[in-house]
Amino acid sequence: xxxxxxxxxxxxxxGLALGACTPDVELARYSAAGGSAGTEALGGTGxxxxxxxxxxxxxxxxxxxxGGPALPEARIxxxxxxxxxxxxxEHGWYYGSDSGDVADFTQLGRIDTITAFMPPTKDVWDCxxxxxxxxxxxxxxxxHPNGTDTSPPSDPLLERAVRRWVSNYEGDVIIRxxxxxxxxxxxxxxxxxxYVDGVQVYSTIIGGDDGAGLAYQAEASLRVGSNVDFVLDxxxxxxxxDLSRFTGIVARTATPPAQ
Numbered sequence: 001x002x003x004x005x006x007x008x009x010x011x012x013x014x015g016l017a018l019g020a021c022t023p024d025v026e027l028a029r030y031s032a033a034g035g036s037a038g039t040e041a042l043g044g045t046g047x048x049x050x051x052x053x054x055x056x057x058x059x060x061x062x063x064x065x066x067g068g069p070a071l072p073e074a075r076i077x078x079x080x081x082x083x084x085x086x087x088x089x090e091h092g093w094y095y096g097s098d099s100g101d102v103a104d105f106t107q108l109g110r111i112d113t114i115t116a117f118m119p120p121t122k123d124v125w126d127c128x129x130x131x132x133x134x135x136x137x138x139x140x141x142x143x144h145p146n147g148t149d150t151s152p153p154s155d156p157l158l159e160r161a162v163r164r165w166v167s168n169y170e171g172d173v174i175i176r177x178x179x180x181x182x183x184x185x186x187x188x189x190x191x192x193x194x195y196v197d198g199v200q201v202y203s204t205i206i207g208g209d210d211g212a213g214l215a216y217q218a219e220a221s222l223r224v225g226s227n228v229d230f231v232l233d234x235x236x237x238x239x240x241x242d243l244s245r246f247t248g249i250v251a252r253t254a255t256p257p258a259q
Contacts, residue, residue, distance in 0.1 A: 077173065078165045078250040080230065084140040086111050086126060094164045095128040095138045102195050102229045105162055114139055117183050117243050134159050135239055142182060142246045143232040147239030160233045165250060167226040175220060175228065177248040179206055180213020187241040191233040194248070196220040205235060206244065213245065
């Protein structure tokens with residue numbers, strides 16, 4: 001993203017940012033049985049998602065997938081894409097950074113647009129940005145961290161991009177989402193992590209040219225006031241062209257109806 005000439009990137013490799021997700025990284029509303037209950041189509045600017053064929057059943061409803069016993073849907077508590085806002089705290093989401101430890105979380109204070117990277121559609125993405133001369137940015141579909149190996153005008157300083165959801169729910173949850181590179185030019189990749197109350201529950205490395213990425217899942221128990229942090233780290237401190245897709249959904253764990 002930062003400071004280097006960008007070569008054209010195909011619509012295929014940028015499918016995640018433009019809404020053409022590959023099958024293994026679809027952002028889906030999952031049923032309690034583990035199947036997809038409908039898929040959201042995400043626009044290039046991260047516009048409001050449109051529901052898939054299954055949708056989310058009403059409270060107590062079910063998509064049984066064809067004749068089996070009906071199970072209630074896992075209910076969505078938080079959705080980083082649908083809930084994204086340029087107001088801190090809206091829908092329980094806060095947008096910030098840390099210095100390598102989520103205990104150091106600090107909210108970003110500036111609203112900007114991601115313009116150093118331009119998709120083929122020429123869309124411009126609104127984002128939260130660092131008030132300092134850092135590349136730290138968070139937008140609807142993902143983020144960009146700042147590293148110790150950086151480019152002007154940024155200062156060489158580790159500043160992980162952190163998207164935090166503060167829980168209003170107590171109980172067991174499933175955390176699902178997808179992570180993939182968006183900017184595929186001369187990047188050594190990124191490290192994506194999920195923390196719950198400061199404890200790491202998931203991590204993965206995404207290669208610098210991995211525009212397909214992967215879908216991830218973690219399980220956790222929350223209390224009211226728990227912090228769920230989605231953290232994008234510049235791998236080995238190198239933040240060059242680290243703009244990445246990183247989404248997250250927190251869903252209440254559904255239980256089968258009583259027999």
